[in-house]
Amino acid sequence: MNRTDRLYALTEELRRAGSNGRTSAELAMKFEVSGRTIKRDILALQESGVPIWAQGGSGGGYKLDASASLPPLNFTPAQAIAVAVALASAQRAPFALDGATALAKVFDILDADSRRRAEALGARIWVNGDPSNLPPGATVGRAAGARVIEEALHRGLVVVLDYIDAHGARTRRRVEPIMLALTYGYWYLIGWCRERDAVRWFRWDRVRNARLTKEAVHQRELSVIGEFPPTAHSVRPEPIPGDA
Structure with a gap:
C-alpha cells in the first residue's frame, strides 16, 4: 500500500473506531508498518487539517474527532x-x-x-x-x-x-x-x-x-x-x- 492510500485508510480506520480510538501499535499491526511510520502519518494528517487527537496514558491512542463529517463513499x-x-x-x-x-x-x-x-x-x-x-x-x-x-x-x-x-x-x-x-x-x-x-x-x-x-x-x-x-x-x- 503506498502512502497516499495508507493515509486515506488510516483516516477511515479511525472513523470506524469511533470513541474507542486505536493505538499506534494496533495501527502498525493492521497496516504492516512500523510504529514510527504510523506516527509520521498521523502527524501528516493532522497538519493537513484532519481532526485527530492523541491521548496518552493507559488506554490512550488516536481518535478522530466526532465532529468530522462523513466523506462521500469512495474506494481506492x-x-x-x-x-x-x-x-x-x-x-x-x-x-x-x-x-x-x-x-x-x-x-x-x-x-x-x-x-x-x-x-x-x-x-x-x-x-x-x-x-x-x-x-x-x-x-x-x-x-x-x-x-x-x-x-x-x-x-x-x-x-x-x-x-x-x-x-x-x-x-x-x-x-x-x-x-x-x-x-x-x-x-x-x-x-x-x-x-x-x-x-x-x-x-x-x-x-x-x-x-x-x-x-x-x-x-x-x-x-x-x-x-x-x-x-x-x-x-x-x-x-x-x-x-x-
Missing part, C-alpha cells in the same frame, strides 16, 4: 479489487448475484483514472472456479509480506522473495510480478524469476519475507504464462446483464 483501486477478489473467491456463496451487482456499483463510483487502474490490476488476478481442483487439506494461506507483494504487482516493481520451495530449501529470488492466481486451493504469485530467467509459480504460503525494490518490471503479456483453463477468469468485473 486496490480496495475495489479487494472486494472483487473476495467475491470471486466465494462465487458459490449465498447472495453471490447481489454481491456481483454491488461490485459493479463499487466500480461505478470510481473516477475514470481509478477505474482504469483497478481494471488493469484486476486483469492480473485470476481465480480458477472449478471446485474439483481443491485437493484435500488445501488451505488458502496468506504470504508473509503479502502487502509488499500486492504493492509490487500494483506498481509494477521487482520484489525480492525469501522462499521455501517444495523440497524445503530456502532461496532468495528477484521476481517481476505478472499476476496472482487462486487455483488448486492455493494462491500463487506468478512472475518472471530473474535467477531462473523464466516464469515461475511461487505459492503464497511458502513466502517467508518480501522486500520491495525501486526497479521497474519489464512489461510482459499474460500469454508468457501459458494457456488458462476454461474455468479460470480474472476478477476484473464484467457488466451484469440487465443491471440498471
Whole structure:
C-alpha cells in the first residue's frame, strides 16, 4: 500500500473506531508498518487539517474527532479489487448475484483514472472456479509480506522473495510480478524469476519475507504464462446483464 492510500485508510480506520480510538501499535499491526511510520502519518494528517487527537496514558491512542463529517463513499483501486477478489473467491456463496451487482456499483463510483487502474490490476488476478481442483487439506494461506507483494504487482516493481520451495530449501529470488492466481486451493504469485530467467509459480504460503525494490518490471503479456483453463477468469468485473 503506498502512502497516499495508507493515509486515506488510516483516516477511515479511525472513523470506524469511533470513541474507542486505536493505538499506534494496533495501527502498525493492521497496516504492516512500523510504529514510527504510523506516527509520521498521523502527524501528516493532522497538519493537513484532519481532526485527530492523541491521548496518552493507559488506554490512550488516536481518535478522530466526532465532529468530522462523513466523506462521500469512495474506494481506492486496490480496495475495489479487494472486494472483487473476495467475491470471486466465494462465487458459490449465498447472495453471490447481489454481491456481483454491488461490485459493479463499487466500480461505478470510481473516477475514470481509478477505474482504469483497478481494471488493469484486476486483469492480473485470476481465480480458477472449478471446485474439483481443491485437493484435500488445501488451505488458502496468506504470504508473509503479502502487502509488499500486492504493492509490487500494483506498481509494477521487482520484489525480492525469501522462499521455501517444495523440497524445503530456502532461496532468495528477484521476481517481476505478472499476476496472482487462486487455483488448486492455493494462491500463487506468478512472475518472471530473474535467477531462473523464466516464469515461475511461487505459492503464497511458502513466502517467508518480501522486500520491495525501486526497479521497474519489464512489461510482459499474460500469454508468457501459458494457456488458462476454461474455468479460470480474472476478477476484473464484467457488466451484469440487465443491471440498471
